[in-house]
Amino acid sequence: xxxxxxxxxxxxxxxxxxxxxxxxxxxxxxxxxxxxxxxxxxxxxxxxxxxxxxxxxxxxxxxxxxxxxxxxxxxxxxxxxxxxxxxxxxxxxxxxxxxxxxxxxxxxxxxxxxxxxxxxxxxxxxxxxxxxxxxxxxxxxxxxxxxxx
Amino acid sequence: xxxxxxxxxxxxxxxxxxxxxxxxxxxxxxxxxxxxxxxxxxxxxxxxxxxxxxxxxxxxxxxxxxxxxxxxxxxxxxxxxxxxxxxxxxxxxxxxxxxxxxxxxxxxx
Numbered sequence: 617x618x619x620x621x622x623x624x625x626x627x628x629x630x631x632x633x634x635x636x637x638x639x640x641x642x643x644x645x646x647x648x649x650x651x652x653x654x655x656x657x658x659x660x661x662x663x664x665x666x667x668x669x670x671x672x673x674x675x676x677x678x679x680x681x682x683x684x685x686x687x688x689x690x691x692x693x694x695x696x697x698x699x700x701x702x703x704x705x706x707x708x709x710x711x712x713x714x715x716x717x718x719x720x721x722x723x724x725x726x727x728x729x730x731x732x733x734x735x736x737x738x739x740x741x742x743x744x745x746x747x748x749x750x751x752x753x754x755x756x757x758x759x760x761x762x763x764x765x
Numbered sequence: 766x767x768x769x770x771x772x773x774x775x776x777x778x779x780x781x782x783x784x785x786x787x788x789x790x791x792x793x794x795x796x797x798x799x800x801x802x803x804x805x806x807x808x809x810x811x812x813x814x815x816x817x818x819x820x821x822x823x824x825x826x827x828x829x830x831x832x833x834x835x836x837x838x839x840x841x842x843x844x845x846x847x848x849x850x851x852x853x854x855x856x857x858x859x860x861x862x863x864x865x866x867x868x869x870x871x872x873x874x
Contacts, residue, residue, distance in 0.1 A: 680836040691846075704834055708799055711832040715843070720826045722784030722846030728829075729836040731797070 649705040649739065653751070656701045656714075656741055662751035667700065667742035670727075671754045678732040678758040685715070687724035687742045687750070697724035698743045706736025733761045768865075769793045769814075773855055775869040779847040787819065790840045791857050791865060797833035814839055814865075816858040822851040847871060 653662065670684035687697045696719045702712040715726045724742075732738070739753045774788040791814065798811025811833060818828040827843045845853070850873045857865040 684842075707834050709832065709834065712834040713832060714830040716825075716828040716830075717843075718824075718826055720821060720824065720846055722844045725844055726827070726829070727840075727842035729840050731834045731836050 646705060649703055649710040652701070652703055652710050653739070653741055657743065657749040658747075660747075660749055662741050662749035664751060666750040667740050667752045669738060669740045669752045669754045671738050671756050674757045674759065675732060676759045678734070678761045680729045681732050681756060681758070682727065683712075683730050683738060684725070684727040685740045685742075685752075689724050689744065691717070691719060691721055691724055693719045694745075696721070696745050698745050700724070700726070700743070701741045702728075702730070703739040703741070704730065704732055704736055705739065707731070707733050712738075732756060732758045734758050769857070769859075771855060771857065771865055771867045773853075773867055773869055775853055775871055778872040778874050781873050782846065782848060784844050784846050785871075786842060786844050787853065788840070788842045789817070789819075789855055790838060792838050793857075793859075795831075795833070795835060795837045795839060799833065812860045814857045814859055816856075817841055818856045818858075819843070819845070820854045820856070821845060821847075822849070823854075826853075847873060849873060 667687045675681040685700050687700060689695060689697045697717045700715045703710045704712050712730050713728060717724050735757045737753045737755050742750045769791050771791040776785050779785050793814050796809055796812040800809045801807065802809055813831060813833055815831055819826045826845045829841055831839060850871060853869045853871065855867050
């Protein structure tokens with residue numbers, strides 16, 4: 617069991633550093649990601665567009681993957697982005713970070729660095745102050761996984 | 766572990782209404798709770814910074830909830846609109862309850 621999992625992950629990541637993976641690590645299922653999105657949007661299905669993710673196509677080191685998110689919004693007191701949820705559907709736990717903006721943010725843009733365990737989708741869900749939600753997802757290829765060790 | 770050292774980059778001055786970019790970094794291992802001790806094989810307990818807040822003159826501008834998937838030495842870049850001179854206050858909250866703070870002043874010309 618242990619070896620098969622390791623081999624599988626090693627192949628998926630296309631990396632020789634199979635040992636970097638923790639065999640007991642359980643990876644988040646897709647439904648866990650969906651549940652996180654639902655919890656964030658309050659059950660609504662987020663629309664595509666408006667929010668855009670900026671991720672590298674290939675991340676050599678899964679320990680620090682730069683991720684940027686920007687939302688098209690005037691950012692005034694009447695219309696602004698409330699928060700943006702970042703998820704990674706292939707990590708042991710899909711939650712990555714939640715940014716909370718205010719009208720004082722000027723523009724709804726934020727960048728950070730995240731850990732990715734393997735090649736997977738990074739998802740951004742934006743929630744506006746009027747309750748509407750938008751989603752964007754990008755696949756990031758990871759050469760060396762960034763958790764466990 | 767050495768005490769986490771926050772580093773923040775804020776422009777010294779801005780024109781009124783300008784949107785500035787703020788870059789912050791704090792030295793912290795962000796122990797995910799997934800790693801095992803190589804010798805004993807036991808899980809290293811999770812210890813991360815779970816909350817970051819930026820306030821300007823007492824009003825929250827930007828905040829961020831972090832989960833273990835945020836990299837070590839968490840880096841956050843965001844923007845703020847400056848309408849008046851004042852002080853940015855940055856706060857990081859650790860899992861163990863410690864709070865790390867730093868402040869930066871900005872002038873408006």
